[in-house]
Every structure is written in C-alpha cells, then in structure tokens.
Amino acid sequence: MANLQTTVNGITFKNPIIAASGTFGFGEEYNQLFDVNCLGGISSKGLTLKPKDGNLGIRVYETPSGMMNSVGLQNPGIEAFIEHYIPVMRQWDTVLIANMGGHSMDDYVTGAEMLSRADIDMLELNISCPNVKSGGMAFGIKADVAAEVVTAVRKVCRKPLIVKLSPNAENIVEMAQACEAAGADSLSLVNTFQAMAIDIHRRKPIFNNVYAGLSGAAIRPIALRMVHSVAKAVQIPVIGLGGITSAEDVLAFMMAGASAVQIGTVNFTTPDAGKIIVEELNALCEREHIENIQDVVGVI
Amino acid sequence: MKYFQSTVLSNIQLTDDIFVVQVVRHGAPVSAGQFFMLKCWDKELTLMRPISVYQATEETLSFMYRVVGEGTRRLSQLQKGDAISLLGGLGNGYPLDQLHGHIAVVGGGVGIPPLSLTARMLQAQGETVDAYLGYRDQLFAIEAFEPYCRDIFVSSEHGPEGYRGFITDLLKAEQYDAVLTCGPEVMMRKVAQLCAEKQVTCWCSMEHRMACGIGACLGCSIPTSEGMKRVCKDGPIFLSTHLFQEV
Ligand SMILES: Cc1cc2nc3c(=O)[nH]c(=O)nc-3n(C[C@H](O)[C@H](O)[C@H](O)COP(=O)(O)OP(=O)(O)OC[C@H]3O[C@@H](n4cnc5c(N)ncnc54)[C@H](O)[C@@H]3O)c2cc1C
Numbered sequence: 001m002a003n004l005q006t007t008v009n010g011i012t013f014k015n016p017i018i019a020a021s022g023t024f025g026f027g028e029e030y031n032q033l034f035d036v037n038c039l040g041g042i043s044s045k046g047l048t049l050k051p052k053d054g055n056l057g058i059r060v061y062e063t064p065s066g067m068m069n070s071v072g073l074q075n076p077g078i079e080a081f082i083e084h085y086i087p088v089m090r091q092w093d094t095v096l097i098a099n100m101g102g103h104s105m106d107d108y109v110t111g112a113e114m115l116s117r118a119d120i121d122m123l124e125l126n127i128s129c130p131n132v133k134s135g136g137m138a139f140g141i142k143a144d145v146a147a148e149v150v151t152a153v154r155k156v157c158r159k160p161l162i163v164k165l166s167p168n169a170e171n172i173v174e175m176a177q178a179c180e181a182a183g184a185d186s187l188s189l190v191n192t193f194q195a196m197a198i199d200i201h202r203r204k205p206i207f208n209n210v211y212a213g214l215s216g217a218a219i220r221p222i223a224l225r226m227v228h229s230v231a232k233a234v235q236i237p238v239i240g241l242g243g244i245t246s247a248e249d250v251l252a253f254m255m256a257g258a259s260a261v262q263i264g265t266v267n268f269t270t271p272d273a274g275k276i277i278v279e280e281l282n283a284l285c286e287r288e289h290i291e292n293i294q295d296v297v298g299v300i
Numbered sequence: 301m302k303y304f305q306s307t308v309l310s311n312i313q314l315t316d317d318i319f320v321v322q323v324v325r326h327g328a329p330v331s332a333g334q335f336f337m338l339k340c341w342d343k344e345l346t347l348m349r350p351i352s353v354y355q356a357t358e359e360t361l362s363f364m365y366r367v368v369g370e371g372t373r374r375l376s377q378l379q380k381g382d383a384i385s386l387l388g389g390l391g392n393g394y395p396l397d398q399l400h401g402h403i404a405v406v407g408g409g410v411g412i413p414p415l416s417l418t419a420r421m422l423q424a425q426g427e428t429v430d431a432y433l434g435y436r437d438q439l440f441a442i443e444a445f446e447p448y449c450r451d452i453f454v455s456s457e458h459g460p461e462g463y464r465g466f467i468t469d470l471l472k473a474e475q476y477d478a479v480l481t482c483g484p485e486v487m488m489r490k491v492a493q494l495c496a497e498k499q500v501t502c503w504c505s506m507e508h509r510m511a512c513g514i515g516a517c518l519g520c521s522i523p524t525s526e527g528m529k530r531v532c533k534d535g536p537i538f539l540s541t542h543l544f545q546e547v
C-alpha cells in the first residue's frame with residue numbers, strides 16, 4: 001500500500017481526495033451510496049450568513065465534456081449548518097471543510113466569525129460570489145478587492161483559511177500572491193469558469209442569469225495550467241481542482257504543485273467516483289512506484 | 301437507492317422516436333412514480349439522464365423514453381447484452397397508502413409510461429383506476445394499462461384513432477377520489493385546475509434538468525408554496541396545490 005497521506009496547514013488528510021463544494025451537499029446523500037469515510041475530506045455546500053433560495057429556471061446543463069451550473073448558492077445558512085449539518089458530518093472520520101460565500105464584506109466577516117467558533121477543521125473562502133457593492137462583479141476578479149476580503153476574514157478566523165480562487169480573475173498569479181500576502185493559509189483553485197449557453201429556438205439564454213459556471217473535464221487542462229503557475233508563485237499550499245475524473249488526473253495536479261485535490265462534477269458522472277478514485281490512486285501509486293504521494297507534489 | 305452496472309435484455313423501438321429498454325434489476329428498490337438515473341457512456345457525456353420506471357418485475361426494470369437529444373440517442377442504440385449503469389430508485393414516488401377508491405391517472409406523451417406501473421400498484425391494493433392518455437400523433441403503451449384499468453380514454457392531436465384534441469377535455473375530475481398526472485407542464489396545470497375546481501386531490505410528477513439525482517447538488521430545485529424543493533429527492537411527485545399558485 002502506498003502512503004496517500006497528505007498535510008495542508010497542519011491538517012492531515014488520509015488521502016488527497018476532497019469532495020468539492022456544491023457537488024456533494026453535506027455528504028449525507030452520497031454516504032448512502034458509499035462509505036464517505038474513505039475520502040480525505042469534504043468541503044460543504046457553499047454557505048452564506050442567511051439561508052438562500054438560489055436561482056430560478058434551469059440550474060444545470062450538459063456541455064461538451066462538462067456542464068454549466070447556476071445554482072445561485074442555495075443553502076440553509078450558517079446557523080442551520082452549525083446546528084444540523086456539522087453533527088452529521090462529524091460522524092465521519094474525514095476532514096471537515098466549511099465553504100463560505102458572501103455578497104458583502106460584512107457577510108464574510110460575520111460568517112467567518114461564526115464558523116471559526118464552530119467545530120470545523122478548515123474554512124474555505126469562496127470569493128467567486130458577486131459583490132453587491134460593486135454592481136455584482138465577483139470579489140475574486142480584482143486582486144485588491146479579494147485582498148481586502150481576505151484581510152478582513154483573516155482577522156476573525158481562527159481556523160486554517162483556504163481561499164478558493166476564481167479562474168475568472170484578471171490575473172490568477174497576482175490574485176494568488178495578493179491572497180497569500182493578505183493572510184491566506186492555503187489556496188484552492190479553480191472554481192467554475194464563467195460561460196454561456198443559448199437556446200437558439202427560443203432565442204433566449206439557457207440560464208435566467210445569462211452566464212453560468214463551467215466545470216468538468218472540459219476545464220481540466222486550463223485548471224492544471226493555473227494550478228501549476230500559482231504553485232510556482234506562492235509559498236503556501238495549493239489544493240487543485242477542475243475536471244478531475246481519474247487517479248491519473250489526481251497525480252497530474254499533484255505533480256503540478258497541488259498538495260491535495262478536490263473532485264466535483266465527476267460525482268455526477270459516476271456517483272461512487274470518490275471511492276473509485278481513492279482505490280485507483282492506491283493501485284496507480286504502486287504501479288508508478290510512488291511510496292509517499294507527497295513526494296510527487298510540485299515535481300514539475 | 302443503489303448504483304449498479306446492469307445488462308440490457310432488450311431495447312425495442314415502438315414509434316419514430318419512442319423506445320423501451322429492459323434491463324436486469326439486480327435487486328434495486330422501486331416504487332410507483334420513481335425514476336432512475338441512466339448512462340450507457342463512460343467519458344463521452346458528463347451527466348446521467350433521469351428516466352421514470354415504466355414497468356418492473358422481480359428480475360427486470362423497463363424504461364420507456366423518447367429520443368430528444370444525445371443522451372437518449374445513445375440509449376436508443378443499446379443492444380441486448382450491452383452494459384448500462386443505473387442509479388435508483390430515486391424520488392419520493394406516489395403516496396400509495398393515501399390513495400384509495402376511484403383514481404384517475406392522466407398522462408401526456410412520455411409522461412404516460414410511468415403511470416402504467418402506478419396503475420398496476422393501485423389495482424394491486426384494490427383501487428379502481430381509469431387511465432387518460434394524451435398523445436400528439438403516434439400511440440404507444442396503451443396495452444400496458446389494459447390489465448390494470450377499468451376505463452381507458454385516449455386522445456391525440458393528430459393521431460389515427462380516439463378523441464381528437466387534448467386529454468384534459470375528457471377528464472371529469474369530480475368522479476375521482478384522487479388524480480395523478482404526469483406529462484408536459486401545461487397539461488398538468490390544466491389537470492390541476494380541473495381538480496381544484498372540484499376539490500379533488502391532484503398529484504403531479506415534475507421534470508427538471510438534473511445532475512446528481514440524489515438531492516446533493518440542488519441543480520433541480522424549484523419554488524413551491526412550501527419553499528424550494530428538489531425535484532429529484534423531495535419530488536418528483538408533488539401536490540398540485542404546492543406547485544401551481546393559481547390552483
Ligand atoms: C424525474 C424525471 C423523469 C423522466 N422520465 C422520463 C421518461 O420516462 N421517459 C422519457 O422519455 N423522458 C423522461 N424524462 C426526460 C428525460 O430525462 C430527458 O428527455 C433526457 O434527459 C434528455 O436527454 P438527452 O441527452 O437526450 O437530451 P438533451 O440533448 O440533454 O436535451 C434535449 C431536450 O431534452 C430536454 N431535457 C434535457 N434534460 C431534461 C431533463 N432532465 N428533464 C426534462 N427535459 C430535459 C431539454 O429541454 C431539451 O429540449 C424524465 C425527466 C425527469 C426529470
């Protein structure tokens with residue numbers, strides 16, 4: 001057996017596979033299909049201070065080798081998460097990451113304060129959310145805006161702080177460095193790419209919000225490039241994601257510099273993908289004579 | 301619910317674009333009104349496709365589907381012995397324990413087949429079932445209602461036989477203790493309205509694009525009078541009064 005253990009910010013993951021936010025709920029549904037204890041970690045559905053209903057109309061849509069989504073952060077709110085879902089997720093021996101979004105600086109700070117006091121292992125800050133103050137442009141586009149959020153959250157956050165970068169950032173490397181300087185303990189990337197689909201018969205966009213987020217295998221090569229350039233440019237650990245569908249992809253992201261990875265859309269293609277990828281990673285490491293998976297991190 | 305690999309027993313073309321595929325059940329749980337996520341591809345497509353259960357035996361499951369795009373086109377090419385992956389049974393299904401007496405099932409298009417299993421289960425628990433089946437042109441699956449229903453009403457907009465027009469023209473809601481409907485949303489709204497006028501309970505089977513099919517991704521949430529509900533998990537069967545504001 002290869003040693004798949006990996007460490008990010010002093011937190012030990014039994015293997016580098018983390019279920020990505022928004023694709024795995026709070027783990028309950030998938031735990032009915034396979035034992036989620038086999039995962040290195042689970043990142044919760046994106047949480048906001050207040051419960052959110054999310055968007056109307058079509059929310060998911062198949063695209064070549066991928067999908068688009070416009071769920072709109074439907075979630076029960078941080079209070080309900082702490083009360084109902086942390087106890088559920090704590091039954092499992094897997095790293096518990098709370099993923100949090102916001103629409104104003106106050107949302108982020110208050111939310112981070114609450115989650116920081118709760119029984120979670122790490123906080124993942126989703127900065128891809130639209131900023132109400134700047135006409136809906138996401139916090140994660142301009143490095144100075146993102147740095148402001150990270151600085152404010154850092155002040156109140158007593159858990160390891162992962163900042164999840166948007167690939168729509170003006171310059172992903174500058175964004176990463178700005179978040180590092182503002183106090184991020186680690187970075188995860190990428191979130192979804194802003195994309196569009198049109199129903200030509202109705203002459204209307206597929207999504208009510210016109211644009212939606214692209215994920216899945218289609219984005220993998222770009223995500224890999226971004227993980228590589230960011231990992232080269234920062235000192236803090238990087239968690240890689242974007243279109244991972246196999247153990248081979250996991251190794252590629254780790255060789256590009258990721259200390260751990262997340263799997264999102266593949267959970268829909270293959271409902272027990274988490275379990276399968278962990279098993280295959282074990283076998284693959286043996287075939288490749290990798291004794292400690294951490295040894296391959298950043299070899300390229 | 302269970303995720304499993306199965307084998308195609310048959311895949312038969314019924315009309316220009318309607319097929320019925322039968323697969324090995326492998327002990328998967330099923331109840332009336334439930335659906336499965338299906339795929340017969342590995343990397344070529346990303347999402348599994350939701351299809352309702354048409355009929356079930358101890359050993360088999362059947363799904364009737366219309367070819368509308370790439371996923372259903374690939375399903376239509378399946379041959380006996382081919383591999384297929386299934387996730388199910390999914391969704392709440394009809395509340396059979398609350399359905400008693402004289403029940404109407406009202407289906408339109410590919411909303412018709414899933415009502416066949418429902419009619420069978422209702423008959424098995426001693427209820428009397430009438431079927432209202434609305435088609436565009438070509439007829440299918442009528443024989444799948446004959447053993448379980450007292451009366452069968454058929455309509456088609458351009459078809460060869462039966463009433464010419466909409467199936468809702470024929471429905472006399474007041475005759476029934478409950479009405480179950482599955483089909484295009486415009487049809488279900490009309491059914492819901494007819495039932496509301498006569499204060500008859502009406503259950504609707506909703507469709508929405510899905511990703512996970514098990515309640516995790518919130519890709520299929522719709523607004524209801526009870527708040528946002530996931531079609532895949534809280535549905536697909538909903539009380540009409542929870543879905544449509546006007547009824
Ligand atoms: C709970 C449920 C049960 C269903 N049961 C049946 C059934 O028994 N028989 C059957 O023929 N069809 C059924 N459908 C619809 C079926 O899932 C879609 O027709 C199918 O997913 C289309 O896939 P595609 O790749 O062929 O088409 P795509 O290329 O994906 O789309 C082509 C067309 O199909 C529509 N469509 C795509 N996905 C869905 C979807 N998930 N729900 C509704 N419309 C969709 C699109 O609006 C588009 O017009 C059901 C849907 C749901 C949600």
Ligand SMILES: Cc1cc2nc3c(=O)[nH]c(=O)nc-3n(C[C@H](O)[C@H](O)[C@H](O)COP(=O)(O)O)c2cc1C
Pocket residue numbers: 020021022023045046047069071073099126164190191192214215216217219241242243244262263264265266511517519
């Ligand atoms: C349906 C869906 C919902 C998502 N919701 C969230 C979310 O709430 N918060 C977040 O940070 N990312 C969210 N994401 C982004 C994923 O976590 C991930 O970053 C992205 O999908 C790329 O990885 P993948 O290609 O493996 O899916 C969501 C993605 C999908 C497909």
Ligand code: FES
Pocket residue numbers: 509510511512513514515516517518519520521530531532533
């Ligand atoms: S399809 Fe994922 S919650 Fe319904």
